[in-house]
Amino acid sequence: MSVDRIANARLRDRVVSAEAAAALIQPGETVAMSGFTGSGYPKAVPVALAQRIEAVHAQGLPFQISLMTGASTAPELDGALAKADGIAMRMPFQSDPDARNRINEGKLDYIDIHLSHVAQHVWFGFYGDIDTAVIEVSAIREDGSLVPSTSVGNNKTWLDLAKKVIVEVNEWQPAGVDGMHDIYYGTALPPHRKPIPLVHANDRIGETALRCDPDKIVAVVRTNGPDRNSPFSPIDTTSEQIAQYLIEFLKHEVAKGRLPANLLPLQSGVGNIPNAVLAGLAKSGFRDLSAFTEVIQDGMLDLLRDGVLSYASCTGFALSPQANETFKEHIDFYRERIIMRTQEISNHPELVRRLGCIGMNGMIEADLYGNVNSTHVMGSRIMNGIGGSGDFARNGFLSAFLSPSTAKNGSISAIVPMVSHVDHTEHDVSVIVTEQGLADLRGLTPRKRARVVIDNCAHPDFRDQLNDYFDRASRESYGKHTPHLLPEALSWHQRWLDTGTMKA
Structure with a gap:
């Protein structure tokens, strides 16, 4: 009964x-x-x-x-x-x-x-x-x-x-x-x-x-009704490449002595790319990891089950139907390893800074100098919202933003001269990663950041266009610290609205 x-x-x-x-x-x-x-x-x-x-x-x-x-x-x-x-x-x-x-x-x-x-x-x-x-x-x-x-x-x-x-x-x-x-x-x-x-x-x-x-x-x-979270799509090549670049970077930071062997508490946004990062961590050789994050998704359950992740702190779940069943079946195991907190604790800026969290979040676009737009398409249309990405980006030990280098069948570049909406300024962004590569922006001046972002993260279809813009801006802009050609800075977005492509 x-x-x-x-x-x-x-x-x-x-x-x-x-x-x-x-x-x-x-x-x-x-x-x-x-x-x-x-x-x-x-x-x-x-x-x-x-x-x-x-x-x-x-x-x-x-x-x-x-x-x-x-x-x-x-x-x-x-x-x-x-x-x-x-x-x-x-x-x-x-x-x-x-x-x-x-x-x-x-x-x-x-x-x-x-x-x-x-x-x-x-x-x-x-x-x-x-x-x-x-x-x-x-x-x-x-x-x-x-x-x-x-x-x-x-x-x-x-x-x-x-x-x-x-x-x-x-x-x-x-x-x-x-x-x-x-x-x-x-x-x-x-x-x-x-x-x-x-x-x-x-x-x-x-x-x-x-x-x-x-x-x-x-x-x-x-x-008596189920939670509803969409199943994650199978991990694609682009997501795997992004994940591999980030994991190699984390290994490099450990080798340099800037991170401990078991890293620092992880925060991960929701989606296929963050899930691919978690899947990559399972194969990476890292052990005894921890998470201080907002959401537990499928990949973190796998890491807990396999012993890669020792424990995880969150405020909610984002589990596929299959993972939900696994969670319920092994609830006693997970109850010993998952702590669910209030949102004002899971996202608390002071705790994020003190614990030294590594933030991994998605983005819509980034510009040459490291400013990130994670909420608006073409500057005006909201997608979802900033969520907790800013809590971890500004206050974490490292803030990584991840995205494919193009969208809409290659008609949109995720790397643009100037973002059409700013959620995370260049001051809060440590690393940008696309399937093309990783740009480590720490310690770089704006003009040096621009070269690294173009060379490492931009899609080849847009790289010459970005270099042309930056070269001319470096010669002709009002100031040389953060060079911009204001009449052209947002022209890529307008070109897409007018013609359906950012390509010149």
Whole structure:
């Protein structure tokens, strides 16, 4: 006989349908929901809320909410509410096609901010009050504390600050995640903050469950639905080449004595290229590695299983369906090696700097001098958002940005004279890697960086074009420190918009 996931009798009496819970959310509210990269988000209430919004709209009445989460979520949340035209404002990160289209059409306001800033900015009152929190958990303990599921994100802040709380108890989530979480309640508002007592990436400094005033919990909904993360594509040659260049660089840093033999705590963005890096690490000979990152993806489970990675700290999962089953099957093994923290700890700039994290993130484009655009296509169209890449780029021991050298069947160069949008300035970027090679920018002046980036990272189809631009800029620009021809600096992007190619 299965054990009831709702062990608190008082909260068991508040079990209602998803429709009844959604009816408690009113037009114009600011609603904070759980979820981080397709894991741990509420599965039922957002869908019911979207249906309610559509019914209200059919009557000719307005109904939208402002929506906050940990990061991106899934079709049942971002997708359903975006399709229903139910979101007036979204923050801090998204990856849903319907939401993205509405943002780029100017129909949905979007605030893209560093993930480490979200909780503290909400505590500071920058975004007003949180009216309702909708949080997925794996269980409610007898004392009323809430066991998170496969992400923690900003849930602690949402529960602390929301006026009313709706809890989804998802029995699809493995009960064995209980004990995997580390919820730190020692943060405070300035100027009375104390140092966070985390010295090693696997230190436990908090509690294994979330606190919540039971009087604020207005509804509990039982669910049984899977997290939704897309399967990773098979690792392609380009991703393998990028991964190999980065791994050889890390070996070189060890040989030079700048890194220990087991490196420093790794942070990895989500996607096929970071997953290829993780796969490469499994074959590289490195051992006893650690991770202090935002997301555990398939490759990190493999490294933990094979003993390459000793432990990993994160705030959520981004596992393919197959990896999810592996995780659930071996939950006892992984619970001893994975720690899930609040987002304000997993992305905390001071911790990233003190631990000396190695940041590995994707990018859309980089320019000759090392500025990186990781969010906007052609300067104006948002892709997903900055996420936590800036938290690790500015504060980590090393910050590496990875991308194929071209996009759109070779019509776009990822290396351009000037990026069309700046997320990470040249001051925060250590290394740029494409399948063409690796550019180590540390200690180089701007003009020297330009030559290294062109020679090592640009695709041959664009290399002569870049050299021509840089040579003429070095002769003709207003200043020689960071040479630019301002009328031409963004002309590559305009040429693509006008003709469909950046090639001259």
